[in-house]
Amino acid sequence: MKTADPELMRAINRFHVMDAIRRFGPISRVEISDRTQLSATTVSAITAALLDDGLIITQQLGGIRDAARGRPRVMLELNPAAAHVVGVKLALDQITVATTNFRADVLSSLVLPIRLQRQSVSVIADLVEDGIRRCVADAGLAMEQISGVCVGLPGVVERMAGVCRASPIFGERDVPFAAEMTDRLGGVVATIDSDVNLVTLAEHWFGQARGLDDFLVISVELGLGLGIMHNGELFRGANGLSPDLGDLMVRPPAGNGSTRLASAASEASLVAEAREILAGEEHEHAFRLGRGLEKILELAEKGEPRILALLERAGGALGFAIANLITLFAPPKVIMAGAALEAGDALVGPIRRTVAELLPPSLADVSDIVVHHWQDDIWARGAAAMTLRDLYGAPWNTTGPVVHR
Amino acid sequence: MKTADPELMRAINRFHVMDAIRRFGPISRVEISDRTQLSATTVSAITAALLDDGLIITQQLGGIRDAARGRPRVMLELNPAAAHVVGVKLALDQITVATTNFRADVLSSLVLPIRLQRQSVSVIADLVEDGIRRCVADAGLAMEQISGVCVGLPGVVERMAGVCRASPIFGERDVPFAAEMTDRLGGVVATIDSDVNLVTLAEHWFGQARGLDDFLVISVELGLGLGIMHNGELFRGANGLSPDLGDLMVRPPAGNGSTRLASAASEASLVAEAREILAGEEHEHAFRLGRGLEKILELAEKGEPRILALLERAGGALGFAIANLITLFAPPKVIMAGAALEAGDALVGPIRRTVAELLPPSLADVSDIVVHHWQDDIWARGAAAMTLRDLYGAPWNTTGPVVHR
DNA sequence: TCGTTTAATAAACAATGCGGATTAAATCTG
DNA sequence: CAGATTTAATCCGCATTGTTTATTAAACGA
Known part of the structure; x- marks a missing residue:
């Protein structure tokens, strides 16, 4: 745990607000205040900043005015267009790629049925790069609009270092695959993680373990x-x-x-x-x-x-x-x-x-x-979630090497 | 993680200061500032409060003025007399009790070689109570001066609930031993934990895993x-x-x-x-x-x-x-x-x-x-550490049910 | 004795969260 | 249909905190 200063304080509370909106959105300010135990004033201030940054939006259509009196609640939700990320899953027999928005909705996806075994690292990186670029184009986006890429692969992966220690995919050990991909993507930061971690996060966010x-x-x-x-x-x-x-x-x-x-x-x-x-x-x-x-x-x-x-x-x-x-x-x-x-x-x-x-x-x-019978895109949604988490991640334990902004 | 407010901020930083003093004391304010990344002013304010509360003291004898010029550093350390706690270890063939001060120095200890198996819970509690009272008296203290008691025992223990789910010591399951002891000790709060957890904490604080x-x-x-x-x-x-x-x-x-x-x-x-x-x-x-x-x-x-x-x-x-x-x-x-x-x-x-x-x-x-060849008192020191930790515990994840003050 | 050096504190400032008062926007009532 | 009522959201003033920048404290050296 880092030492505390007012900035950390704000970061923690902003995280709680973002988390509540992600999990329960569309949600009103009062309900956020209830759920997070933060005062209405604080929630108001934080949501104002989030609206200002374009991370959340107000839901225009009033929603369910269930016969309540008083001023209606303004519902807030994640701004789907606030960011776009790409999730990649490498398996021995195929590459899956998906582009998602800020809510981890899949905008486009593609599957490349290619046997990766025995391919060199750079060939694999080439394939992944092509897949990413095509998938991003399919979603009608430019690479500049992509905030991050996360690649999941089987084996032992050290996320922080961006190194794949051992994997059936690679012949070599200690492959610095995150750097390899970041280099190719020109400015878009790529991270890697164990594929199961991605799906674990996906289960936590959208799946059976919500x-x-x-x-x-x-x-x-x-x-x-x-x-x-x-x-x-x-x-x-x-x-x-x-x-x-x-x-x-x-x-x-x-x-x-x-x-x-x-x-x-x-x-x-x-x-x-x-x-x-x-x-x-x-x-x-x-x-x-x-x-x-x-x-x-x-x-x-x-x-x-x-x-x-x-x-x-x-x-x-x-x-x-x-x-x-x-x-x-x-x-x-x-x-x-x-x-x-x-x-x-x-x-x-x-x-x-x-x-x-x-x-x-x-x-x-x-x-x-x-x-659980996973759909093909759950891995990619997990990869997206992993990247999105960095955008409003819990500040108290640094999650990764990502250096957005 | 709780939501953040100024009070939590202070609690976090006070913990870091206390932790630095415990681990590296005697230590000067500047060095605390270095180690914790807190500003000198903040350290000054926090240590002033700690001195005021009697939790720490200044070391009178100047220490090693190693040819340094300038105003000498005032060394700070835990006030041994700030609190006293009792640690108890239950084993199948004996009860170990130790009274320690705020630095987890053992002031008095005793071993009761008694076979606990087949004894009823209340008989065991009686034995433990007697041991605690005698050990406290041996240390020249009154029970009123004891800030807490922690009992370690083998088996499955749910610290938060104060319940021993299963243990070779007790014939029964789900024994609410913490409440049992707290009742007997008249105002002194007793907690229980798995015996290995105590020694793990002891290794962390004083042992091979400092x-x-x-x-x-x-x-x-x-x-x-x-x-x-x-x-x-x-x-x-x-x-x-x-x-x-x-x-x-x-x-x-x-x-x-x-x-x-x-x-x-x-x-x-x-x-x-x-x-x-x-x-x-x-x-x-x-x-x-x-x-x-x-x-x-x-x-x-x-x-x-x-x-x-x-x-x-x-x-x-x-x-x-x-x-x-x-x-x-x-x-x-x-x-x-x-x-x-x-x-x-x-x-x-x-x-x-x-x-x-x-x-x-x-x-x-x-x-x-x-x-590691443990001395008999390491368990008790761990129990003491467990209790002391509550007195200046990390505020971000609530550690236990203890309600001191 | 006076300057130098380092430690510790004081003063001023900015950021934060909170409670109470205030405004906003709807429904209800007569 | 106008004012009362109700609920949501915001504004204002305050207390607390940490930091930066000065200032004081306490030693040594010449």
């Missing part, structure tokens, strides 16, 4: 992602790195070697193991085409016992890790997502059973585990 | 304790409970059933397993006398292979859990303590090896694992 200050997000994609919201803040390890779920161990080194969760329950490991199990059978074709997961889901649907056993094992491993995470964080909600979870109860069932079995009695009922 | 904002504390006693310092704050789960290390799982439910860490590596489980291993041999006597751990350490020293194997297994389980914790929190330091660790490398060696083996390469060198 207003929930503590929850976990677990994404089962090619790799495994873990996002932690704790006390309303994204949780990062001491070094600023977000923890990597795939690095968690699920089996002690008892003779036959230890197991990382990534090699027990990720989409990649599931496909690899299924391929081995089904080797030489008629299904092999699907795996060659890269349609391994679809095949797994199909066979699970049909009740193929070896696939069900595989999913049972994977679910057990995931459930083991989730139970330990619940033991540590005691979150009221755990949100899971990923294509592999579409296998109905074949994977989710074992997860739930294992968690229920392993949780200590005292924590038996604290966590609600839900599966 | 000034370190991120570290883990792992205590191997009869039960297993986990304390987490994250960003300079004690980490608590979403429900305000501290996580219980013993509840972490170390083996997935693969056929032969799952294993909780508590049943693999706690002192209790070590002794039980060793007793089984050595059943019918000449060592059995020691276990009957409750000297099981000493016997284990003795045999480990001698190189008894079955005991070494047992410790190897326990170390593997602990290392497994620690590796996962490091993966999540990436703390630069992990402090371990407990009588079982006195077995030289027999237990610590396997722990280190397992951690090294299981950590992902990217985290290989971030954490320094050390063993």
